[in-house]
Amino acid sequence: MRGTARPRAGYALVIATTTASVADICAAAKDASRTLGRVDSGAREAALEAMAAALEDRTGEILEANARDTEAGVEGGLDAALLDRLELTPARIASIAADVRRVAALPDPVGEVIEGRRLANGLELRKLRVPLGVVAVIYEARPNVTVDSAALCLKSGNAVVLRGSSSAEHSNAVLTAVAAEAVVSAGLPAASVSLVAGGGREELRDLATQAGLVDLIIPRGGEGLKTTLSRYATVPVIYAASGNCHVFVDVSADLGDAVAIAYNSKVQRPGVCNAAETLLVHEGIAADFLPVALRELHEAGIELRVDARGRTLAGAALAPVLGAATEDDWDTEFLARILAVRVVDSVEQAIEHVNRHGSGHSEAIVTGSTESARAFTDAVDAACVYVNASTRFTDGGQFGMGAEIGNSTQKLHARGPIGLRELCTFKYVVEGSGQVRA
Amino acid sequence: MRGTARPRAGYALVIATTTASVADICAAAKDASRTLGRVDSGAREAALEAMAAALEDRTGEILEANARDTEAGVEGGLDAALLDRLELTPARIASIAADVRRVAALPDPVGEVIEGRRLANGLELRKLRVPLGVVAVIYEARPNVTVDSAALCLKSGNAVVLRGSSSAEHSNAVLTAVAAEAVVSAGLPAASVSLVAGGGREELRDLATQAGLVDLIIPRGGEGLKTTLSRYATVPVIYAASGNCHVFVDVSADLGDAVAIAYNSKVQRPGVCNAAETLLVHEGIAADFLPVALRELHEAGIELRVDARGRTLAGAALAPVLGAATEDDWDTEFLARILAVRVVDSVEQAIEHVNRHGSGHSEAIVTGSTESARAFTDAVDAACVYVNASTRFTDGGQFGMGAEIGNSTQKLHARGPIGLRELCTFKYVVEGSGQVRA
Secondary structure (H helix, E strand, O other), rough: OOOOOOHHHHHHHHHHHOOOOHHHHHHHHHHHHHHOOOOHHHHHHHHHHHHHHHHHHHHHHHHHHHHHHHHHHEEEEEOHHHHHOOOOOOOHHHHHHHHHHHOOOOOOOOOOEEEEEEEEOOEEEEEEEEEOOOEEEEEEEOOOHHHEEEHHHHHHOEEEEOOHHHHHHHHHHHHHHHHHHHHHHHOOOOOHHEEEOOOOOHHHHHHHEEEEEEEEEEEEOHHHHHHHHHHHHOOOEEEEEOOOOEEEEEOOOOHHHHHHHHHHHOOOOOOOOOEEEEEEHHHHHHHHHHHHHHHHHHHHOOEEEHHHHHHHOHHHHHHHHEEEEOHHHHHOOOOOEEEEEEEEHHHHHHHHHHHHHHOEEEEEEEEOOOHHHHHHHOOOOOOEEEHHHHHHHHHOOOOOOOOOOOOOOOOOOOOEOOOOOOOOEEEEEEEEEEOOOO | OOOOOOOOOHHHHHHHOOOOOOHHHHHHHHHHHHHHOOOOHHHHHHHHHHHHHHHHOHHHHHHHHHHHHHHHHHHHHOOHHHHHHOOOOOHHHHHHHHHHHHHHHHOOOOOOEEEEEEOOOOEEEEEEEEEEOOOOOOEOOOOOOHHHHHHHHHOOOEEEEEEEOOOHHHHHHHHHHHHHHHHHHOOOOOHHEOOOOOOOOHHHHHOOOOOOOEEEEEEEEOHHHHHHHHHOOOOOOEEOOOEEEEEEHHHHHHHHHHHHHHHHHHOOOOOOOOOEEEEEEEEEHHHHHHHHHHHHHHOOOOEEEEOOOHHHHHHHHHHHEEEOOOOOOOOOOOOOOOOOEEOOOOOHHHHHHHHHHHHOOEEEEEEEOHHHHHHHHHHHOOOOEEEEOOOOOOOOOOOOOOOOOOOOOOOOOOOEEEHHEEEEEEEEEEEEEEEEEO
8 A cells, every 4th residue: 555645735636535535535526426417518618628728837747746656666666668658748748738628629418419209298308418427437557547537527527536546646646636626717516526546456446336426437457457346346337448359351352451451450559459369361362362461460570370271371481480370369369469360261250250259349351242241240249340441440539439438348338439428328308298197 | 946847849949948057048049149130120020920929829828837827826825916917818918919019010220320420531430229139138927028028139139038937937938938939930040039947046146147148137126136136247237227206396387287297106006116206395386286286195095204394384184194204205115105295495405305315217397487497307317307297208118119128227328218229239330441540
């Protein structure tokens, strides 16, 4: 366990919340959410604009707090990648502020009429999008997630309870204080944004069991966090999932497109959830496709783990650089510069492989056949199914949803990018003139 | 534990499944769901039509099986209400068959384009409604739920795993057999409909932990079932909730409408989830409203539990028939001929009461004021909020959703009536022409 953040003039508001219990913080957030749910979008937008301005105005203070975290990280032996994720710079803060302004400018999801009709008895029924209430976001090192999550939750009319990692505690405290003060300056309750201090399991369990106060938990972290939550949570959780994604190159694929899509899906950013992990190739095109595609992938530094048929069809020239795929490889989300490769007999076998081994995230077929495209999009059980495009497009921004807080591979409520709408629920409002049921 | 159903020629199909483990049944259902998810709506409709016809053709056999259950129920000392729920008659079977035909005729939710657009890079994005996969329905005595659940799940393209109570085991076995044979006659897999034998806790736990095979559990039973599920389930559950619903009579209400709506919300069917449990009355109208409304409610046999101010304002004539409300009454779902009554100072106090004590199901305001109506619909945190109409309208059929499998007070995925659309998820299908991410 770590000590709590020492009081500093700049984040007095946060200090007040860090001494409160998790239950008290959540109860205050619930109260704040009642107000947030009723204010017009203008007030929420103003809070975000104020937040962006405050981030810029108070860059020095934020950098100072961040330096304390990075110094502690260096002393504590954090590796270079984690230190990089932890570190804020003036440019990064400016970019965070710009993101907040971008979220502020998105269309308001709250109050949107999803559907509606006049019933035979004259009742006017509307299904309206409304905020969930209190959203808790649990995340790891990156302090930018503090602001990003606060902005998305406030924009969608929700109060947010943040629980970052202890390695970023000073950064998160000052960023939350900046956000909460901006919210107050826009006339909204301070408890619209709050931070749970302490990175321990106890706080996590406390937070995960505030059913009735917290309406949704979004974990943005690794598998350990997810396992803990699935064991303890009584609050609904949407898991921002990693992905075991596939690209299938059908016999009728355009070779150029197939190489480009396979390459882009793997190489453009190998460590993210929508990157491809396995390449499936129809046997009828493998002898043409594999020598070209695997050469390019190898030259991009990708380790290739190929089944026996694929190694043969790739040709002798590539043999020295191809490893052998194992059964385990089909089930592994490498999130790294590794690609498994398998030759299949048919689109049906590709579909069967994807549905057996995939995580239901993003799956692509490259094909010139409308019949194969239809079979693949009908039968593949995944959040996002692509025809002749890279799996890397699974992203709230790319989809025109404005922004996202993660990607879901669940089937209930949110599937695919979790954007502003997915941070909302709905209610039926039914207006009558004295109707009673016969 | 009970014995398993004895083999009978008429339900050979079911016997095959009752000897299988819960995991095997769910795996077979998952396989069947892959087929169901790809067939056109015509095949699913044909299966439902065949099911309705088979229910009629095999009425004798169904009645025979049902007689065994009711005889066992009489011997086992089931009370009259439960026996009535258990009993099938030719008229009830005809009504069940008619319900199946009604579901068959509903618009197909599968494949509906929820939204879609062409992205700047030329990608064609569609968000399509698709079946969840395997839906498990857990229910108590009433055997009509077997057919009803099967019809709704098949119509929405899902395989269904049914788990009824042991008191209806023979009825459920023959009804499931009839359904499964009808499904087969329409060319769909038998495992589209299956029954888990045994009403024990063990089967319940087995079913609740088939994550990856079962996509959703819908419990249609009492609080004990829900508590068990919330403890063990790793599969997502949508709780078909009971409701603590309110009618608030504002100062500006039309007196005739207010009396009619309060009466209808409580009296029309007191034992159901959308019946009112507490009546809130603005103090400015209470002296006019309460003497009339409470008289009518009393004459309808409703036990009235009224706060002190309400008892005074109701007048001396009613005093002998009014009980005193306690704090506990505000939190109680009577589901009976009992109504709690409280006088409040304002619409804000009514909102505060509803949000504190309500279960988020159905809440009504009776008012002549657009301002009060707006305040109530904005601030009340519930699935269905009514202005000048009875709470009793919360129902999939009434809402024009065709049919429902229950009502949800959850905020994620399904809120309010759980109809065919709520038994679906969606997927994004994105069609390109070689697009890769820059």
